[in-house]
Amino acid sequence: ELKVEQNPLFLSMQEGKNYTIYCNYSTTSDRLYWYRQDPGKSLESLFVLLSNGAVKQEGRLMASLDTKARLSTLHITAAVHDLSATYFCAVDGGGGADGLTFGKGTHLIIQP
Amino acid sequence: NAGVTQTPKFQVLKTGQSMTLQCAQDMNHNSMYWYRQDPGMGLRLIYYSASEGTTDKGEVPNGYNVSRLNKREFSLRLESAAPSQTSVYFCASSLMTGTDTDTQYFGPGTRLTVL
Numbered sequence: 001e002l003k004v005e006q007n008p009l010f011l012s013m014q015e016g017k018n019y020t021i022y023c024n025y026s027t028t029s030d031r032l033y034w035y036r037q038d039p040g041k042s043l044e045s046l047f048v049l050l051s052n053g054a055v056k057q058e059g060r061l062m063a064s065l066d067t068k069a070r071l072s073t074l075h076i077t078a079a080v081h082d083l084s085a086t087y088f089c090a091v092d093g094g095g096g097a098d099g100l101t102f103g104k105g106t107h108l109i110i111q112p
Numbered sequence: 113n114a115g116v117t118q119t120p121k122f123q124v125l126k127t128g129q130s131m132t133l134q135c136a137q138d139m140n141h142n143s144m145y146w147y148r149q150d151p152g153m154g155l156r157l158i159y160y161s162a163s164e165g166t167t168d169k170g171e172v173p174n175g176y177n178v179s180r181l182n183k184r185e186f187s188l189r190l191e192s193a194a195p196s197q198t199s200v201y202f203c204a205s206s207l208m209t210g211t212d213t214d215t216q217y218f219g220p221g222t223r224l225t226v227l
Contacts, residue, residue, distance in 0.1 A: 004154075033215060042202065043155075045215040054212070088154060098162065099145050099170050100216060102154035 002027050002093040006103035014111055016078055021106045023072040023089035031092040032072045033100065034063050036085045043088065046074075079110045113138050116219035118203050124225045125193045133188040133222050135203030143206045144186035145216065146170075146178060148199040155202065161186055193226045200224070 003026040013019050023032070034046040047056045049065035049072060056063050060083065062075045072089055086107045090100035119134045137144065142163045147155040147170075157170030161180040175197060177189045186205075190197060200223050204216040 031214070035218075042220050043204075043218040045217070048212045048215050050212045050214075056212075090155075098168070099147075099157040099160040100155075101157070101171070102147075104152060104154040 002029070002091060002101045004089060004091050004101050004103040006087075006089055006106050008106060009104060010107045012109045012111065013076075013079055015080055018078065019076050021074040021076075021087055021089075021108075023074070023103055025070050025072075025091045025093075025101075027093055028070075029067070029091045029093050032065050033090045033092070034072070034074055035088045035090065037088065037105070038085050046087075076108075081110050081112060084108055084110045115139065116203055116205055116217050118201075118219040118222050120222060121220065122223050124227065125190075126227050127194060129193050130189070130191050131193065132190075133201055133203075133224075134185070135187065135219060136185045137203075137205040137217070138184065139205060139207065139217065140183070141205035141207045141217075142183070143208060144180065145204040145206075146176075146186070146188045147202045147204065148172065148197075149202060149221075150199050158188065158201075193224075195226045198224060198226045 005024045032049045035043040047063040052067040054065045060077045065072045086105045088105045090102045116137045145160045146158040149155045156172050159178040161167045164183045179187045203219040206216045
């Protein structure tokens, strides 16, 4: 059974600081996804990581994937209040169309 | 493009009642999914349809049935609702091309309360 663990589950940080969210998963997977969810809203896709060593960046967010360690990271650089949200990582363990297994999410609050 | 649409947005049921949640996508995606989201639990897969004409169970299928009506539409039915099915339900779709543009697109969700 595929398990996905995120940590921390809750993070309060100040604007301007850097921090990293970690996502570990239990079995081999070709695909890892990061999503953002604002309160009461749906999920927005941030990154799709398909191969070992993949790194993607969008603004102040950077995601990476180490398939050997079964670890992905989401790094936040110089945080701003607008990045406050819940961030989910999700893993496709079934080879493509079989649905995703999600972590429990990291609730991120960025304070001025 | 409307993307993924879901109806209704909110619903309150009494225990034992039945209902169908509707989902449609206009992106010509092959695969569609139903998830539920509970506080502190992330999203859990209920059922999925990898392509038109096929459906498969996910992690938490008990108490639910699905129908892939055509390529656009994928419905979720609760035959006899229970309070444990109080949740937010998300439909999603994807077009799996094997590239790093693959992702699942999510609908706005249905907030269901079972009393």
